[in-house]
Amino acid sequence: MYDVVLLTLGSERDASGSCGSGGACCGGTENEQDGPEQAERCETPRVPVLACADALTARGARVETVTARSDAEIDEVLARLDGPPRADGLTWPDADSKTRLVVAIASDAQLRAVLRRLVRRYAPPPSRRPEDLPAGRTVPDLPPVGVLPLDPAGSTGHRDLAAQLRLPRDPAAVAAAVLDGAPRRLDLLRNDGGSVTLDGALLGAADDAGRPLHWRGRVEVDDTVLSDGDDPLLACAIGNAGGYATLDDVSLLSPPDPTDGLVEVAVAVPVVARSRFGRKRVRLEVRRARGRAVAVLPRDEKVPFLDDGIEGQLSRKRSWWTEPAAWAVWAG
Template sequence: MYDVVLLTLGAGCGSPRVPVLACADALSAQGAKVETVTADSDAEIDAVLDGRRVIVATAADGQLRAVVRRLVRQYAPAPSKRPADLPPNRTIPDLPAIGVLSMDPKGDDLASRLGLPRDPADVAAAVLGDKVRRFDLLRNDGGSVTLDGALVGGTGPSSWRGRVEVDDAVLSDGQDPILACVVGNSTGYTQFDGYPLLTTPDPADGVVEVAVAVPVVTRRLLRQPRLRLEVRRARGRAVAITPRDEEIGYVDDGVKATLSHKRSWWVEPGAWAVYVR
């Protein structure tokens, strides 16, 4: 039977919460050796990625991303040591599967949008089995990853300017005022202010979907000008955003940050995996 680590992230978590205890009990009942670990740093996450089966107990999508980011760091080869058998559309090999245990089984998180097991006992059964689903992830040139998506701007009424390119398609040349730009892998950022942004997000289709929302003034004879939102979309292998403003707020897998220089994301098809029933 397997050794399993139940990994909780974040300082001040205190005693293991009910879903963690229930999952640990279900694992033990099946004969697994279980260790419960709380990690407060990258080094502490790295310490449990040692070949044992890992269940990530997530209170937020950013915590799941933090673990996958460390897996990428661990398994990504240096460009000078690229294996001959690595697919041409990938920079990392298949990452080992992980289990995902939501701290809010009824919440709207990435695990629910991916259709993953929600009940602690179901998560335990999945991790002790051998069935997995593989999903795409997005790497970026800042050294991080995105599992769900990034929303650039869109957190207030103000607009920003920047060049947005998806492969050879230019969604904005830097002159347009942009209210929001979504770099999407899954289904977390499908709307902005009631307007549909991503139309066909699929976390396993091997492409990144990008949408840019631009306000457009329509002038009509003898009538007041009308403001409408134009949404431009493209799908491809990679996206680059070059801001012209000094600093733009964005949210990546639920984690807030700022963008002040060019940032590129590219898709790694089927790179990460999750245990499923």
């Protein structure tokens, strides 16, 4: 028999009117200096949560529903996934835990908020790297999570991460995956701003009419330079999961594979060409590369970005790197 914690993220605000530092509210923005998401108020739908809880209980699981409104409350739930004390004093996940976690999400940003706390809980300091940490990783195998989309029918029309990963959306099917399914391990992107990326990031901005604005920045994937900082860029897409961005109906990324240990990166560059009659024509050149890490150094003062749906502004160098197979979902 399993103990199942069904976690939802609430929308309680502090005295200043802003959400807590854990990104526990729906939607949100991210500040590159401190990393935590600041999100807007939302009300969590209850029907899918209750339906999933009923399906789990009917199968004999002991179910507890928890609403977390801060980093500390998320951490209290995640502590139940800890393993026994280690001789080196590190906090480590229990590979044989009988407690399973289901995260009810209204957006990809909410799932990201929980994974971000998992990484902060279990990532050892570089100076205390244990011998049993997988090679090429900075975090151990994170505990699998069940994902319960709060839009079970996908009525919003948004191709969220659950849809990209082909995860079940029906509460009963989610319950079955958590109790009977196997963990499906997936790559995770960490960044030097202190956060994580599950799906992808898109750097760039548009004017009021929706036209992309030019910006400049150096974009480097491993040893491949996609832009040296002199090119006028329209967008830079960084993909980890099933695909992330298009620009003017042009797919920036070839279909990424969230299990190949690589990050997919693309930049869109406008190129002016002349016809044989001397007329100027602008075409979109897309440069792509795959690698273990990507670094973006903006030349402009601030470059807006979306990272797993979280808004932010980049004004200094940021690096993302791949943690192969670091996190996992319960899949049917």
